[in-house]
Amino acid sequence: xxxxxxxxxxxxxxxxxxxxxxxxxxxxxxxxxxxxxxxxxxxxxxxxxxxxxxxxxxxxxxxxxxxxxxxxxxxxxxxxxxxxxxxxxxxxxxxxxxxxxxxxxxxxxxxxxxxxxxxxxxxxxxxxxxxxxxxxxxxxxxxxxxxxxxxxxxxxxxxxxxxxxxxxxxxxxxxxxxxxxxxxxxxxxxxxxxxxxxxxxxxxxxxxxxxxxxxxxxxxxxxxxxxxxxxxxxxxxxxxxxxxxxxxxxxxxxxxxxxxxxxxxxxxxxxxxxxxxxxxxxxxxxxxxxxxxxxxxxxxxxxxxxxxxxxxxxxxxxxxxxxxxxxxxxxxxxxxxxxxxxxxxxxxxxxxxxxxxxxxxxxxxxxxxxxxxxxxxxxxxxxxxxxxxxxxxxxxxxxxxxxxxxxxxxxxxxxxxxx
Amino acid sequence: xxxxxxxxxxxxxxxxxxxxxxxxxxxxxxxxxxxxxxxxxxxxxxxxxxxxxxxxxxxxxxxxxxxxxxxxxxxxxxxxxxxxxxxxxxxxxxxxxxxxxxxxxxxxxxxxxxxxxxxxxxxxxxxxxxxxxxxxxxxxxxxxxxxxxxxxxxxxxxxxxxxxxxxxxxxxxxxxxxxxxxxxxxxxxxxxxxxxxxxxxxxxxxxxxxxxxxxxxxxxxxxxxxxxxxxxxxxxxxxxxxxxxxxxxxxxxxxxxxxxxxxxxxxxxxxxxxxxxxxxxxxxxxxxxxxxxxxxxxxxxxxxxxxx
Numbered sequence: 008x009x010x011x012x013x014x015x016x017x018x019x020x021x022x023x024x025x026x027x028x029x030x031x032x033x034x035x036x037x038x039x040x041x042x043x044x045x046x047x048x049x050x051x052x053x054x055x056x057x058x059x060x061x062x063x064x065x066x067x068x069x070x071x072x073x074x075x076x077x078x079x080x081x082x083x084x085x086x087x088x089x090x091x092x093x094x095x096x097x098x099x100x101x102x103x104x105x106x107x108x109x110x111x112x113x114x115x116x117x118x119x120x121x122x123x124x125x126x127x128x129x130x131x132x133x134x135x136x137x138x139x140x141x142x143x144x145x146x147x148x149x150x151x152x153x154x155x156x157x158x159x160x161x162x163x164x165x166x167x168x169x170x171x172x173x174x175x176x177x178x179x180x181x182x183x184x185x186x187x188x189x190x191x192x193x194x195x196x197x198x199x200x201x202x203x204x205x206x207x208x209x210x211x212x213x214x215x216x217x218x219x220x221x222x223x224x225x226x227x228x229x230x231x232x233x234x235x236x237x238x239x240x241x242x243x244x245x246x247x248x249x250x251x252x253x254x255x256x257x258x259x260x261x262x263x264x265x266x267x268x269x270x271x272x273x274x275x276x277x278x279x280x281x282x283x284x285x286x287x288x289x290x291x292x293x294x295x296x297x298x299x300x301x302x303x304x305x306x307x308x309x310x311x312x313x314x315x316x317x318x319x320x321x322x323x324x325x326x327x328x329x330x331x332x333x334x335x336x337x338x339x340x341x342x343x344x345x346x347x348x349x350x351x352x353x354x355x356x357x358x359x360x361x362x363x364x365x366x367x368x369x370x371x372x373x374x375x376x377x378x379x380x381x382x383x384x385x386x387x388x389x390x391x392x393x394x395x396x397x398x399x400x401x402x403x404x405x406x407x408x409x410x411x412x413x414x415x416x417x418x419x420x421x422x423x424x425x426x
Numbered sequence: 427x428x429x430x431x432x433x434x435x436x437x438x439x440x441x442x443x444x445x446x447x448x449x450x451x452x453x454x455x456x457x458x459x460x461x462x463x464x465x466x467x468x469x470x471x472x473x474x475x476x477x478x479x480x481x482x483x484x485x486x487x488x489x490x491x492x493x494x495x496x497x498x499x500x501x502x503x504x505x506x507x508x509x510x511x512x513x514x515x516x517x518x519x520x521x522x523x524x525x526x527x528x529x530x531x532x533x534x535x536x537x538x539x540x541x542x543x544x545x546x547x548x549x550x551x552x553x554x555x556x557x558x559x560x561x562x563x564x565x566x567x568x569x570x571x572x573x574x575x576x577x578x579x580x581x582x583x584x585x586x587x588x589x590x591x592x593x594x595x596x597x598x599x600x601x602x603x604x605x606x607x608x609x610x611x612x613x614x615x616x617x618x619x620x621x622x623x624x625x626x627x628x629x630x631x632x633x634x635x636x637x638x639x640x641x642x643x644x645x646x647x648x649x650x651x652x653x654x655x656x657x658x659x660x661x662x663x664x665x666x667x668x669x670x671x672x673x674x675x676x677x678x679x680x681x682x683x684x685x686x687x688x689x690x691x692x693x694x695x696x697x698x699x700x701x702x703x704x705x706x707x708x709x710x711x712x713x714x715x716x717x718x719x720x721x722x723x724x725x726x727x728x729x730x731x732x733x734x
Contacts, residue, residue: 196538204627205438207538207560207598212622276546277539321547322515325537325558 009034010423011049012382017041018060018350021359022372031059033378036421041374051423053382057415060354061370062094062379064361066183066261067237068312068334069158070096070126073114074103079314079399081115084334085122086397087312089424091334092357092381092414095367096124097183099158100131107131107142112150123417123424127153132171132182136160141171148178153365154235156183159284159313159329163189165222172232181233181365186219186244187211187285196325198286202271208324211286213241220244224251227258235364236260237309240285242295249304259364261309262296264340265331269293269404279320279327280404283311300341301348306360310337314400332398336405339389342412350385357381380418387413429728433545433552436561437602445570445606451724452571452717459495459720469498472730475523477503477533478555479510479540484691484715485555485565489532492722501528516540520548530729533557551729559593565690566599568721570607572714573645576686581608586639589649589671589698590619592660596690597649601628614639615649615671618660636671641681647688648673648699664697674700678708686710 012031017024030045031038070084079087081098088096098115100106106115112128119126130152131142144155155175161184162168172182192211197203199210220236224247227234236248239260251258265283270293274281281287299305313330320327333340338357341348348356358381362369370379389410393401416425429444437445458466474493478486486502493500501523510519520531530551533541538558545552556562574580585604591597591613604611605628613620614633625632633639640646651667661667678685687699687709695701704711 199622201623201627204621204623207558207595209559210621277542318515321517323535323537323543324539 008051008421008423009047009049010418011045011047011052012059013052013054015382016058017372018058018354019372020351020354021369024372031372033418036378038372038374038376038378041372055384055415057382057384058350059372059380059382061358061372061381062417062419063092063338063357063381064095064367065091065093065310065312065334065337066097066235066307066361066365067099067309068096069099069101069314069330071314072102078316081118081126082122083397083399084312085119085124085126087332087334088124089417090397090414090426091310091337092383092417093124093334094370094379094381094417094419095127096334097127097129097153100129100156101136101158101160105131105136106152107134107136107147109143109146109150112147112152116151123419123422125419127151129154129156129158129183131155132157132162133167138163138167141167141174144171144175144180145177148180154181154183156185159185161185161187161219165226168223169226169230172226172230172234176230176232179233179366181235183235183237184223185238185285186216186223186236188215188219191215191218195286196282197274198271198288200271200289202274206274206277213243213288213292216241216285217243217247220247224256224258227251227256228254231257233257238263238266238285238311240266240288240296241292245295245299245304252304259306259360261307262300262305263309263311264333264337265311265404266293267297267300268340268344277324278404279322279324280331280402282324282327282329283313283331284329297345300345300356301352303352303355305356306364308337308341308356310334312398314398315402316400320402330402332400332403335397336389336391336403336410338383338414339410339412340405342385343410346411378418382415382417384413384415386411389413428731432729433541434563434725434729435541435545435552435554437563437566437599437606438561440606442606445567445603448567448721448724448728449571449574451728452567452721455723455727456717456720465495465497467497468727469493469496469730471499472530473499473501473528474530474532474726475501475503475528477520477531479505479516479533479535480556482534482555484718485534488715488718489555489722492719492726495719496723496726498726516544517547520544524548524550530726553725553729556595558595559598560595561599561602562595562690563599564718564722564725565596566603567725568714568718569596569600569647569688569690570603571717571721572688572710575713575717576710577644580604583609584642584644585609586612586614586643586646587649588614588636588639588646588673590652591615591624591649592619592621593652594649600647601630605629612639612642616661616667636673637677637680640673640677640685641683643685645686645688646673647690650690650692651694651697668697672696672698672700673703675702675706678703684708688714691715
């Protein structure tokens with residue numbers, strides 16, 4: 008298939024064409040030529056005003072397949088990822104069965120082959136995600152697991168996490184941890200603070216996250232391993248990570264779009280779509296996270312796309328399950344609240360930083376390179392409605408919210424997908 | 427006069443005028459309850475369902491009696507003998523009941539925010555009879571009614587709320603109400619049972635020493651230790667709790683002043699309150715129960731909007 012992009016803005020600091028308006032011709036999955044004016048015939052010519060960047064990567068999505076196909080399947084999750092502009096997605100191991108062996112890893116790798124987005128399984132760190140014994144990470148790595156995480160149930164025992172950090176050094180692996188100490192605020196439902204007190208909801212103190220980050224930083228200092236902290240939510244967490252990075256430790260981090268957009272003050276109405284883990288923190292935390300994204304302290308945006316079916320959200324707040332879908336709105340949410348973010352910085356957050364952290368081949372926009380591209384427009388609007396959601400679940404607090412920033416489509420694996 | 431809200435989800439959503447209206451209406455109903463014929467036709471043809479997802483004796487009986495005194499038709503629902511025990515969701519249960527043409531729902535539920543959830547999904551007026559650790563608005567109203575009855579005013583009254591503040595919906599509703607009416611509040615109890623941000627969130631003073639709180643106050647509202655709501659150890663033993671925070675006659679006598687004792691019930695006798703205090707001359711605990719019926723009549727009457 009021949010695709011011709013007309014008069015597009017190139018956003019790729021690694022490319023000699025960065026920040027210039029060019030025509031790009033793609034044939035059979037390769038970038039054939041980049042010129043001021045290409046007049047060749049093509050199967051598809053795109054003349055929409057757009058910016059083109061290396062394909063985007065999401066490092067923390069739950070596709071629930073196998074086991075919970077009533078919430079999401081690999082196919083519906085992939086469709087949501089494509090609609091969100093992602094060419095590569097990491098999926099959580101919290102499935103049934105859990106992704107903890109070669110065969111589970113291969114199931115996802117195989118299924119992903121026929122889809123427009125590349126899906127990377129995250130292997131479990133511990134057997135059955137019970138936090139007791141190490142899972143077969145070496146074998147999973149050899150079969151295609153991109154990194155390792157216990158996903159929604161972070162490893163609690165420090166001694167075990169230390170061994171896990173050491174273990175993956177054999178193949179230069181990365182662990183992903185969502186930092187929450189479950190012994191603090193065990194029965195909490197939202198951020199502990201003024202709002203939780205006023206709403207009569209049990210709280211999860213910020214310290215539950217911060218103490219885990221402190222601990223993990225110590226473990227990384229000891230093991231000299233690579234750790235990616237995902238879904239960080241407090242101001243203090245940012246301070247801790249900034250200091251650890253300054254010290255030269257191989258620690259990186261992600262935030263979710265919804266922690267940048269919402270805070271606990273938005274929970275006055277007990278909206279179950281805003282029941283997430285880690286919880287929405289205080290307004291001061293939210294503003295600190297935005298600042299850290301602007302300054303580059305935060306390496307990546309991770310959607311924390313956690314689908315929940317209708318029944319799991321249409322019930323009493325206490326009984327509602329945690330999580331929000333996010334792949335389809337990740338870019339628009341970040342672009343909307345941070346209009347002053349440079350396009351360079353945006354592409355780092357959505358693509359290049361994750362490629363560096365997880366050692367994924369770059370997708371530079373040069374002649375002769377593979378075409379793995381995301382097409383977007385920062386000035387057009389996105390309006391997610393129940394009817395146009397690609398995910399199988401609808402648990403989003405962004406439905407019917409007009410957001411500035413629109414994903415036009417992706418080019419990946421020789422195919423073009425347009426929204 | 428009308429309330430500013432359609433539901434009574436919590437004191438948080440009421441304004442001072444609403445509270446005054448409920449209290450003065452309750453006073454009228456209290457007079458009615460002294461008559462030989464205690465029944466009025468105010469809510470004839472109004473159907474009210476009492477949905478009790480959590481055990482209750484006092485509150486359920488009080489609501490039921492209030493409904494009957496107002497001539498409403500009532501339906502009773504308790505968790506153990508219902509389809510909810512078979513796994514039916516709250517929304518399904520309520521929609522089924524509403525199909526039978528019910529006008530009002532009185533609900534007690536163990537999850538904070540459950541009545542707010544219902545209010546978003548069904549058209550009936552909802553009265554919160556206690557939700558999780560959030561609010562118990564009719565209890566706060568009857569507490570205020572009882573204090574006003576005793577002291578003649580709420581403004582400037584010094585109220586100590588003592589015990590398990592963290593797991594008490596009565597504490598939160600009392601604080602919202604008394605603050606709105608100009609009373610002063612101190613909360614006292616073990617630090618593990620007092621929310622960390624309570625001063626910032628609710629503008630109340632915290633005292634860990636019960637005796638100091640008692641010396642300061644006019645009224646002590648002593649709360650139940652909510653053993654059923656604690657899923658982790660928050661104090662070492664009931665014995666130690668009683669030694670450090672329990673209220674007994676000797677302690678009251680050492681204050682050198684008279685204070686009024688209240689308790690929302692049921693009492694853990696010998697834990698938070700000794701029998702000789704609970705049954706003593708300064709206790710208005712049974713007045714609270716009596717006033718509960720009048721206050722609930724007022725709430726149901728005002729929410730039913732039958733004044734014209």
